[in-house]
Amino acid sequence: MDESRIRQLGDELFDAWRARRTVPPLVEREPDIALEDAYRIQSRYIERRLAAGETIVGKKIGVTSKPVQDFLGVFQPDFGQLTSGMVHEEGEAIDLGTLIQPKAEAELAFVLKEDLRGPGVTAMDVIRATDYVVPCFEIVDSRITDWKIRIQDTVADNASCGVFVLGGSRGDPRRLDITLAGMVLEKNGELHSTGVGAAVQGSPANAVAWLANTLGELGIPFKAGEVILSGSQSALVPVADGDELVCTVGGLGSCRVKFSGRSAA
Template identity: 90%
Template sequence: MNEEKIRQYGDELYECFVARKTVPPLLEREPDITLDDAYRIQLRFIERRVQAGERIVGKKIGVTSKPVQDFLGVFRPDFGQLTSGMVYQEGDIIDLGTLIQPKAEAELAFVLKHDLKGPGVTAMDVIRATDYVVPCFEIVDSRINDWKIRIQDTVADNASCGVYVLGKTKGDPRKLDITLAGMVLEKNGEVHSTGVGAAVQGSPANAVAWLANTLGELGIPFKAGEVILSGSQSALVPVVDGDELVCTVGGLGSCRVKFSGRSAVSAPARPPEGGALPPPGRMSRSDRRVVQ
């Protein structure tokens, strides 16, 4: 794919991000698109976000667990860039009006204390380079119509990044068994799904090592202070106004997140107890925040 088309599709995805709209799958329009093309489109998309004032603050691994692979029909991991405009902390309420067709997934985030560059990085190297881990939620979002994606589509769309929220409880991965630690995801007070670290490429640390080596071959290092999202340990959870999610990791702690507003492509709102659905309100047009 020539540079003109790379810029065209990267700009298109950025404009969809700003306007909160979707487009047909790239693979439908460009049947010969390669993964290399898709990553170049991703870089253009991210370049536009950085030009608008955001910073790169980390990386994410996507499509690592079987439930997510089955849902999306994508059967290999991918990766994307995390920017300062995606960051939430536990206790914040996520405004769905800033998103398009969001779904939440629970996972483990690694915060690095040392740089790490592949190839040749092992899971033990990841543990040594990690300052701490925290439970977190990634709220994935897609600029592709109806989530009709294949690997090229999600890669170009920055691995379907939306926003993420980090829990407050920090754990030492040298003292916590992140492979066998169970995770329970609750939605509105009821258990929605359970998982375990081993569901993510055998261990979340393996997934992070895979990404360090994949990026290392491209000359891209992990940097001290960066956040690395290691991949979902839960099924994808659609969210609407009023929903509250809690994920709890055994031996570590929990992360809680609430949602308000309506996304651009809204699922039906959760009805109040004993009542009918309220009439739809005006869709929020809240500006995206940039955390400096």
């Protein structure tokens, strides 16, 4: 795909994000779009957000667990960039009017104390480079109409990033078994689903190592202080005005998020 088309599609996704509207699936309009093209479109989209004043605060891994893969019909991990405009504080209600067609997923976030650069990064390297882990919610949001996505669509759309919320409970991954620690997700006070770290590529640390190595091959390092979202341990949860979600990780603590308003879609 030529550079002018890459820029055009990246700009289209940026404009859709800013206007809170969707666009037709890219794979329907560009049947031959390659995964490499999709990541170049993502880079253009992020370039536009950075030019608008945001900064990179971390990375995310998407489509790591079977429930999410089954829901989306996408069967390989992807990654996206986290920006300062995506950060929400725990306790504040997320205005759904700033999103289009949001769905929540519960996961474990790693906050780094050291740089990491692949290839060759192992799960143990990830643990050593991590300052702490926290339970979190990512509110994914697609700029693609009706979530009709293939892997190229979600990659181009920055791995369907919306916003995210970090919990206040910090844990040391050297003392917490993040592979076997169970996660309980409640919606409006009722049990919604359960999960475990092993559902994410065998361990959330494995997923983070995969991303460090994948980005390392592209010359992109993890940097100290960055937040790395390791991938959902829950099924995607549709959210609406007044909903409250709580995810609790055994031995670590909880993250709570509330929603108000009505999404654009």
